Amino acid sequence: MLQAASQILFSILAGSQSLKTIASRYGMRARGGFARRFIAGETVEEAIDAARQIEANGLHVTLDYLGESVASIAEADAATRAYIAVIETIAASGLERNLSLKLTQLGLTIDRATCVDNLRRVLDAGAAKGFFVRIDMENSPYTAVTLDVFETMWQQGYRNAGVVLQSYLPRSEEDASRMNALGARVRLVKGAYHEPRDAAYQAKADVDASFVRIMRILLVGGTYPAIATHDPAMIEATRAFAAERGIAAANYEFQMLYGIRRDLQNGLKREGFQVRVYVPFGREWFPYFMRRLGERPANIGFVIRGVLGER
Numbered sequence: 001m002l003q004a005a006s007q008i009l010f011s012i013l014a015g016s017q018s019l020k021t022i023a024s025r026y027g028m029r030a031r032g033g034f035a036r037r038f039i040a041g042e043t044v045e046e047a048i049d050a051a052r053q054i055e056a057n058g059l060h061v062t063l064d065y066l067g068e069s070v071a072s073i074a075e076a077d078a079a080t081r082a083y084i085a086v087i088e089t090i091a092a093s094g095l096e097r098n099l100s101l102k103l104t105q106l107g108l109t110i111d112r113a114t115c116v117d118n119l120r121r122v123l124d125a126g127a128a129k130g131f132f133v134r135i136d137m138e139n140s141p142y143t144a145v146t147l148d149v150f151e152t153m154w155q156q157g158y159r160n161a162g163v164v165l166q167s168y169l170p171r172s173e174e175d176a177s178r179m180n181a182l183g184a185r186v187r188l189v190k191g192a193y194h195e196p197r198d199a200a201y202q203a204k205a206d207v208d209a210s211f212v213r214i215m216r217i218l219l220v221g222g223t224y225p226a227i228a229t230h231d232p233a234m235i236e237a238t239r240a241f242a243a244e245r246g247i248a249a250a251n252y253e254f255q256m257l258y259g260i261r262r263d264l265q266n267g268l269k270r271e272g273f274q275v276r277v278y279v280p281f282g283r284e285w286f287p288y289f290m291r292r293l294g295e296r297p298a299n300i301g302f303v304i305r306g307v308l309g310e311r
């Protein structure tokens, strides 16, 4: 209930231009910028530095050049070019070649065909350098079309891409079976957007129960699924199920977000599990950052401390 209210509030605030201006001023300051807790930097070089430290601890990474809901074909083209440049820079850095992106960043809100063309450009550039590209899942108006675009690319032979399913959507159980049948790699998350009652489970108990059901579908019939959560109960359920079915830790991975539950990330790694950290970077960090605040209202405390400390 509190979380739902907080998600609504923060999704409204995420649309505020004046708040964005203030946040941009203080959030990513070199010292003490409050957004640095969740965002690795505004440049790819900063993200690479952060990712190197994560890899040095034996964890894996996926880098996300932040951006979403671009408003014109020109912006979608610019984002696509920027992604291709990021591919080149990461390849030259020697980091693991794994990226995440959003289709509305490549123009899905404007025109599906443009978005497909842009995605193809990114996947081609990525394939040439051996990258895996995860297509993040956005809010429910985009669920069907995102999976559809993904399947189109799959049918055209692109195998270096994967998708995300959200356990707060009742439809995701069927989608998981559909993706398993394709042989596609799925990342399972609870879901980060405020969704209406007719689209998504509202109670945490329902979202969690669905997460466990889908986790089982993916672990039994999926292709190297990623179980992306910081919730100890979901992690324990995954470990217990894998142990019961004799599924080796090499056949799936856990994923967590940059700056959240590092203790858990390192603990799982020490126990022999594979852990991948999602490393977001770029100047368009505000909506991502606001979703992280909305998930956990307690986070607002460190923002206020950060802003007061900067003045």
Ligand SMILES: Cc1cc2nc3c(=O)[nH]c(=O)nc-3n(C[C@H](O)[C@H](O)[C@H](O)COP(=O)(O)OP(=O)(O)OC[C@H]3O[C@@H](n4cnc5c(N)ncnc54)[C@H](O)[C@@H]3O)c2cc1C
Pocket (backbone or CB within 6 Å): 135, 136, 137, 138, 164, 166, 189, 190, 191, 192, 193, 228, 229, 230, 231, 232, 255, 256, 257, 260, 261, 277, 278, 291, 292, 293, 295, 296, 299
């Ligand atoms: C690698 C990765 C990729 C993701 N990709 C997507 C995507 O494509 N689409 C999408 O809709 N969602 C995505 N998400 C976000 C996801 O949907 C959830 O919103 C987010 O992970 C919080 O849910 P949880 O499973 O950690 O469980 P929760 O029950 O929300 O949280 C469990 C515990 O985790 C910690 N925690 C969780 N969130 C925060 C936070 N913001 N700040 C501090 N502590 C926190 C707290 O200790 C909390 O008690 C992704 C998450 C991860 C880890």
